[in-house]
Amino acid sequence: MVNTLTPNELLHITRGEILQQGPLSSINYISTDSRKIIHGDQTLFVALKGFKVDGHDYIADAYTKGVRIFVVQHEDTDTHIPNSTVIRVKSTTEALQDLATWNRLQYEGIVVGITGSNGKTILKEWLGQILANHFDITKSPKSYNSQTGVPLSVFGIERHHKAAIIEAGISQPDEMAKLQAIIQPNIGIMTNIGTAHAEGFSDQKEKLNEKLRLFKDAQLIIYRKDHEAIHQSLQNLYPADKLVAWSEQPGGDYTLSIKKEKEGSKITLIKSDLGLYTFHSRFTDEASLENLRHTIVASLVLGLSEPQIQQSIQELDTVEMRLTLKSGIHQCLIIDDTYNNDLAGLDIALEFMNSQRPKKRKILILSDLLQAGDKGSVYSHVNALIRHYQLDMLIAVGTDIHRLKSAPPCEVYFYRDTAHFLEDFPGLSFQDDLILVKGARVFQFERIVDALQERIHGTVLEINLNALRKNFTFYKSLLKPTTKTMIMVKAFAYGGGATEIAHHLEQLNANYLAVAYTDEGVSLRNEKITLPVMVLNPVQDSFGNLIKHRLEPVVYSLSFFRQLGEYCRSNNNAISVHLDLDTGMHRLGFGEEDLEELRSLTHRYPELRIASLYTHLAGADDAAHETYSMRQLSLFQSMCSSIQSFLGYRPLMHALNSAGIVRYPEFQMDMVRLGIGLYGVEVNGLHENALQPVSVLKTTISQIKLLKKGETVGYSRKGTMNHDGKIATIAIGYADGYDRRFSNGIGKVIIHGQKAPVIGNICMDMTMIDVTGMDVHEGDEVIIYGAGLSLKEQAAAIGTIPYELLTNISSRVKRVYYLD
Template identity: 45%
Template sequence: MHKSRYTTSQIREILNAKGSVATDNPISILLTDSRRISNPSGGLFFALSGRRNGHEFIAEAYNAGVRDFVVKQMPEGYFPEANFLIVPDVLTALQQLAAYHRKQFNFPVIGITGSNGKTIVKEWLYQLMAADKNIVRNPKSYNSQMGVPLSVWQINDRNNLGIFEAGVSTVGEMDKLEAIIQPEIGVLTHIGSAHDEGFADRDEKIEEKLKLFKNCRLLIYNYEQLLEYKEAVKTPEKFIWSRKFNQADLYVFSEAAIEKNYYMRAVYKGEEIECLVPFRDEASIENAIVCWATMLALGYSPAVADDRIEKLTPVSMRLELKTGINDCSVIDDSYNSDVQSLEIALNFLSQQNQHPKKTLVLSDIYQSGLQQDVLYRQVAELVKARGVNKFIGIGEALSAHREYFDIPDKQFYKSTTDFLTHLQTQQFRNEVILLKGSRTFEFERISRMFVQKAHETVMEINLNALLHNLNFYRSKLKPGVKVMAMVKAFSYGSGTYELANMLQYNKVDYLAVAYADEGVALRQAGITLPIVVLNTEVTAFEKLTAYKLEPNIYSFGLFDEFIKYVQDSNIFHYPVHIKIDTGMHRLGFEDFEIETLCDLLEENPYVRVQSVFSHLVASDAEAHDLFTLKQINIFEKAYQQIEEVLGYRVIRHICNTSGIIRWPAAHYDMVRVGIGLYGVDAAIPEEENALQPIASLKTSISQIKKILAGDTVGYNRNGSLTKDGKIATVRIGYADGYLRAFGNGVGCMLVKGTKVPTVGNVSMDMCMIDVTGLDVREGDEVVVFNDKLKIEELAKQIGTIPYEILTNVSQRVKRVYFYE
């Protein structure tokens, strides 16, 4: 979102694109998502092809005001004012334009890659050098084939340093990113196992990453990381750091934990220097050393580097959606503020439909590279375009530019303290509040006032993982096959509108709930997608029609009752779904009942059949494949009979999560994704890592006790240690969903990466774990399940299924939703 430098015709020339330019428009922003259009008159829309073909959304973007498009072929439809730039590959064109833009500037650019730590190192280098430089960098972790060009496009005349991270997942990608970033200085972070699956071996992955540095003047890296690849490092200059090799440019020879800090001594240019890091975990320490080495390599004095590193603050790469006071929702992004990340946060705010009002609390924005009047005009336009109803500006600069904000309900304060002094929390009710502040404004103080208090057991839901899993299943479908997302049972324990908003925003076709009340709650939260109620009850008919919920009709009795209800209510063509029992023997019409059902459906004016469906009993089990084929055959016969008598096509669906993977021939018109959305699918081998677990259940240690061998622990004296040790009491029990079956060593939890067993019986609100030999303190985090200790493992421990583990997590456990 910088000052325009190009016109449509200039970009056509840069891209060597075909197509005529009817009106030569100024271009200031690159668009890739028709749902995220804030400046349509200055936007250039790239119709990218991925899991969804961007050409399908040209009409939507055009209707939003966009008039310039980069496409692979001319779209169907009438777009009289549009300019279409036709290129062989749209993503390549996006990268080509960004690379051209990058070449117009001549200042140092740092390129960062590695398996882990890229975003943290980038953000910390920004913190460390922002006092001296006007820095342009990737927003959040925009480090992909699409994210990097969008990031580089942000470069403007006021910048004098660029810091861009680049991530690759397979061979052949880094050359493209290098051509866009064109780094002069390279920084290699930790090389780990992330994305190993995209490469033949670790060697191939490292060689791919090193391509980012092929034209660099200087490379900063860990000696041990590239010990076997010294010949592959071609940069004229190298700055090596090490914790083992005493000939390194920065040799860290002494390390010690001091309370919550980490103290290091090193040799640099023959002199001993020191550095205090305000973190103690190994990942943060290594990332801090990378930053320390980078600052020294760029000419900062050891004293300045030490002073600034000591002041490093945590990097929050994720938005947090939390339950707030007075029926509010709070989106907490209170650790950074720039125009790009503001746009990301406002996009997430616009997805939230559970409250009638959207509120933004924003601080002054630093280091934008723009003059203040230009910056705050852009911010005001963005805020208005995203439908913000209430705006609260905090800071001298925002207060000075208040006239730019055309919002009836707006307030301005000179400081966070000023705002808190005047804060009356009762004025905030039934709204979604986005907190977006530069770190110096300490917006965490505001967050504490707005967020509903809860006990320290928290279930974290990763919305990016949910989207990843949705897109994984979409990638298995042929074009045109619809997706029904199962959000029954509190979305398998993971939430209601929080997940439904994300699914609606990403254009699933249907949602499915178990009972009408679940559907009513979604409607009241602003969900407009079609919603199917699977367990239709006669007593809920009024709710069904009042909230436009679509019933599953599975028996003659239910059919007769519903027809009578809609007939008495003078309702015609109400959408219904017909369930066929092909062998599950739970709900549905059996094959011998189909003919009678057809007689009832024939020329029935009161209902319109939206879909005919059935449910596979054992779609994941090879041993039952013959039975699955039998189910499919019964289903095909049934829907053919029903369609014939109806005289129109219906949506046909039988595949559940595992069926999508194992039975592609049975995808028909729609598939139903259930537990797979949440990261579990028995049909996918665990080693494939195709899905990402979306939920992490965490608690904390409330007390630590030393226990002698033979001392009993917990109710009924069932627990003890075989030798002297210590136990930790943690804040979770069977009322939270951690079942009594996990007690007495059956279950285990993760403490500082180590699995530790339970001791004694699980109580209602707490349980005990054996932490003998671990350096733990009261308040330390304890993981019940996450991506390392998976719910599948917990299910095996007590002889159940992952569904039960997820859905058992109590409503009293606070849910926090993350979105990156």
């Protein structure tokens, strides 16, 4: 909710012109997403023109939600919107930013601006948790730190908030100046500088200086003095009286030294006046300890006492900065969002819930919204959200949330606390439901998730749906707007789980899916996936299912064409098919010599409608094969021309896979086939920094053993300790897909950012690793593939390709999906 804004003020702020004058009413909400409009008669709709979505296409939808005032960008926007005011601006993105700047200027409280390469969101959440125990605050929802995310965050600042915490992220030069004008932080925090988003800058120094522009008008800037590059740049840019430095070593405004203990860490604080205080935390990893010390210093600067901070530190946990989709009991799907609870986060979580595949019911388990300002207004808005997202059931936990008692238009159950809900849990019937669990940390809703969640093997494959979206967007940026995308979700979507990924691809407006076998396509249809699906390896026994489930088979030979044609004719059916043309892969497909008979078959069996013609490039991932690839592409175009001449219509044409999209964009034709690239592997090695790994395979330490030099480890005594030390047994083996070729030191895993080698032979269900000299404990998380251990690096170590590692991950390894 923004400060009330009149249309005249809107016109002045955005520097726009009125295209159409309608009734004038005050504005209390600003929306860029027609799906999220609740109070339409009080809402301004800003039609952003984005890479994937053009907001001008959703003006009519916003109108049906009651909106009567619009800011548009297009010259040709239809202004004949009944009883509406339409304002045209040069850039709707800039207009949105100008409106956010105006809203910020109405606020007289403290604004904390956070930037850096890593840790921004976790620091924002931890600082927010600590401050919220003492006064009313607001903060950026999730990772809303972009050119549009920051304005939307600032719109959440209201007069009753005592402080606002806003994070800012950039990826290109000159972006921070725009964010600085919007945020205008009183207090700045610089977390660190790393390699993230480096591709837009000439060097690390340019990126650092761009980030530091956020603090141009800040009164105080908090940073870690041990980061030498940050320290030097800040000293060069800003006067000393603005800088608040902390360090592990004496010489900063605050000295915060660490001593790791068995059950956590002790942080000793020495202030410049030699005041001394000791904090205790359960965290031992370096990233968490750096974020925690930033949080401590920021809390002190904002006026909290050391005992107040220590009390709050006890409540901090490893914050899951993401919405996580998990398999639940009785075919339910669980959305786990249990780390905090506020209106902005609830709206985001409900939107995520609304985009999931349909289940029998939509159920929200919600706690009190703590430190939320005026309770009546807050719970009135919760009611509006429940109505807007058409929930079937609300389970409300807490004492304040009883204010909802008479209003929610759904089935409602109230519980005083989590314990009372769990007492009733066995009697509640959850079956094939979509359940969002959203609660403040004090309510310990992780206990509810634990009760609802399907029992899982200790090894999980986490799939980052945001990374999937970013990779998809990268490849789309290489294509013409008219080029269609076919996404390969065969082999369980390269190990990631076909159903959830296919559903997400529907949300991203992919045009086609491709699977290997008919039963994979049937499974997608049973899960309500509606996109066209191409089946690469159909067999005669599957003809009935192909037609029943509207699947489109590949036809690769004359005999298969006849078989399918006869089946369709005898059953009075028609079907769309895709013709595989062999131009040099020499695997499956029609050759040039088959085209004359293919002409005859297409005339004989009109029941087979040719949806596309395609070929496979044998060497698109290697420049050494460019001559061969070009010969294939030339032959493909020639064969397509021949086929089109006797078909009498023009099917889609496609030849490029992930590697080909990068190497031969001029041959994108009507459609491309995106496979391994979507999952974060750029096999050409030309744009690796532009992609993000989609999946992380992780497990836990089951046991730690101390061994003497010369002792042996594992089957056949293949592992030998060449020093006194310790090993850890982790809960993954070759039955989970951890290739046995990683045995005996070839494989590495990561624990707390450090690499540990495999020792001995990998077993069916377990692996031993050498953790000598490392501070690790039973139950610690272990990364098998992920940040710091790329799939390409791991595959190269055992002489294979990333495809094999991904597709070999066993089905007993549970897939967990999240949106960070």
